[in-house]
Amino acid sequence: MCNCTQFKSELELKMESIDAVILYGSPRNNGNSTTIAKKVKQGIISKNRIVKDFYLHKMNIKPCSACEKCKKDINTLCVIKDDMQKIYQPVIYAKTLVIASPVYCFTFSAQIKLFIDRCYSLWGPKDHLLMNKNIIIILTYGDKDLFSSGGVNAIRTYQDAYNYYGCKITDILHCSAGKIGDVNKNQNILDKAYNLGLNIGTNI
Secondary structure (H helix, E strand, O other): OOOOOOOOHHHOOOOOOEEEEEEEOOOOOOOHHHHHHHHHHHHHHOOOOOEEEEEHHHOOOOOOOOOOHHHHOOOOOOOOOOOHHHHHHHHHHEEEEEEEEEOEOOEOOHHHHHHHHHHHHHEOOOOEOOOOOEEEEEEEEOOOOOOOOOHHHHHHHHHHHHHHHOOEEEEEEEEEOOOOOHHHHOHHHHHHHHHHHHHOOOOO
């Protein structure tokens, strides 16, 4: 849980301890980034730890409207009543956040961008409600490497955003996988993902 000096009143309800939340940012149920993230999930649940996951493409998440109502009243989260309301509490209470996305047009997907923008409302009186959370990044791309694909742009944005929030990016898994199912040919990245899941919760 974050170290904010005060929680917004909507977050005062007790929740079970969540070891990780996984956000799937691909529009494909069997996309390459999703496949890697599912391997992480397998590793987590094999240790009987708690994980919640969200397929963002299937959810109704609207863009931030820049109304600033979340700043005018610290006891209010985002006033937009959409599916983002289902994500806020699990994300805040989770110890680790796993963000999986393909690289589209030289950065992460629009689904992930919507999520990041809507986390603007998680600023408390002094700190961000994601402060001190561990972040794991998963990226897949169609080009030959992280640089030519534009994946490096996505990573830089993640670094800037989560450094500003006071989070720690602990791991970045990335690989070239252009066509659906290509990642299944890369046993090395799948093994890394599974082992990463195994270790989530052990050093917290």
